[in-house]
Amino acid sequence: MKENKYDDAAFFAKYAGMHRSIYGLAGAAEWAALRAMLPDTAGKSVLDLGCGYGWHCRYFAESGASRVLGIDLSERMLAEARSRANPPAIEYRRAAMEELDFPAGSFDLVFSSLAFHYVRDFAPLVANIARWLKRGGALVCSMEHPVFTSSGPQDWDYAPDGTIRHFPVDRYFEEGEREAIFLGERVIKYHRTLTTIVGALFASGLRLTGLVEPQPPEDMLDLPGMRDEMRRPMMLLLSAKKA
């Protein structure tokens, strides 16, 4: 059974209070970098894996996509997504992304924001995505950075006075389950090396076209904790193309 922390009421309430949950794309520090990697989706079909509140689905629909299919494992997330004003091009569906199946060449863009680190078996999923894409189609995704996932707790190393000393990397080549603390709750994530992540794209025949570790934008540097994000890479954004 896939872990579905987002249907836990207490966890979901905390998630709802996050800056990015309140302000949407404008509240996500990586959005400008991620948007710059997206192809034009006017008239295109888009699959969003782990759509959450549906911010990106709405962005694609507003950008003229002819069809947007948003997938999420969490009923609460989908209820939240459906409660917003949604253009008719969007369909939301509850599913685990690992269990989806579509005919080959179904989508122009497969997109995923901060969901892949919950997936245990990455390579088979990427092989599926490569198959679901049309020729010339693209995968654009964000995930937690291997530096951020490697040691486990995803927390800084602190001096006795409580100031940050640095960010710890450990167990880097020991891939697999990590128990992280996110919003004060235990959450299972999966650590993979950069080699494995990028290797899955190569192995599925996709061509890597972009790799970006986003930095906080200037106008967000005064948000709590944001300046510390200059000290470590927390996210990895990738774009790839099906030739």
Next chain:
Amino acid sequence: MKENKYDDAAFFAKYAGMHRSIYGLAGAAEWAALRAMLPDTAGKSVLDLGCGYGWHCRYFAESGASRVLGIDLSERMLAEARSRANPPAIEYRRAAMEELDFPAGSFDLVFSSLAFHYVRDFAPLVANIARWLKRGGALVCSMEHPVFTSSGPQDWDYAPDGTIRHFPVDRYFEEGEREAIFLGERVIKYHRTLTTIVGALFASGLRLTGLVEPQPPEDMLDLPGMRDEMRRPMMLLLSAKKA
């Protein structure tokens, strides 16, 4: 003036005592992974940037390369390289790789082992390499991993009893000069994010074909310190192709 620590007698003597300096390619933990990324060089022309003792130059010549040009900034390194039995295909030349110039399309393979982290301005060098390559030619290189270069000292974080706690990442997005301790001496290296490294390849029109963070091979795990190398990525191997 480029720093040239390798012409410092004391430093060079220590370098000569390293496992990889004594045993050559067989003594380099990353060699198997790096070799797997190399194209067939039989009948091909190869440029080796930062050739050191010439181990790779000899490997290319023995693999049938028609011409191998080994470049190094250090006279001592080149003297050591020339003192070995070298096939006639090899030419060694003293130069800073940043100041080289060749006609477009001069080489089938540009290779570099653990030298790029001494280069301050990476993007112009990669642009040159892309120009020097023939169509269909490849760049294959190793360098220190951004995780390894970010904080500066390149040392573990230790517990009071002297055991390793983890490897520190810090100042990740603050690119530039770092003063590292290598073989007990201060050495200037340059930290770049993965984004910048891979971005330089994309910007020069090269297609990324491989990205590997090598792990110590099984048969070297009992060498001093080698098991700890499973805890952090120390090197980054890249291959790219000129379309």
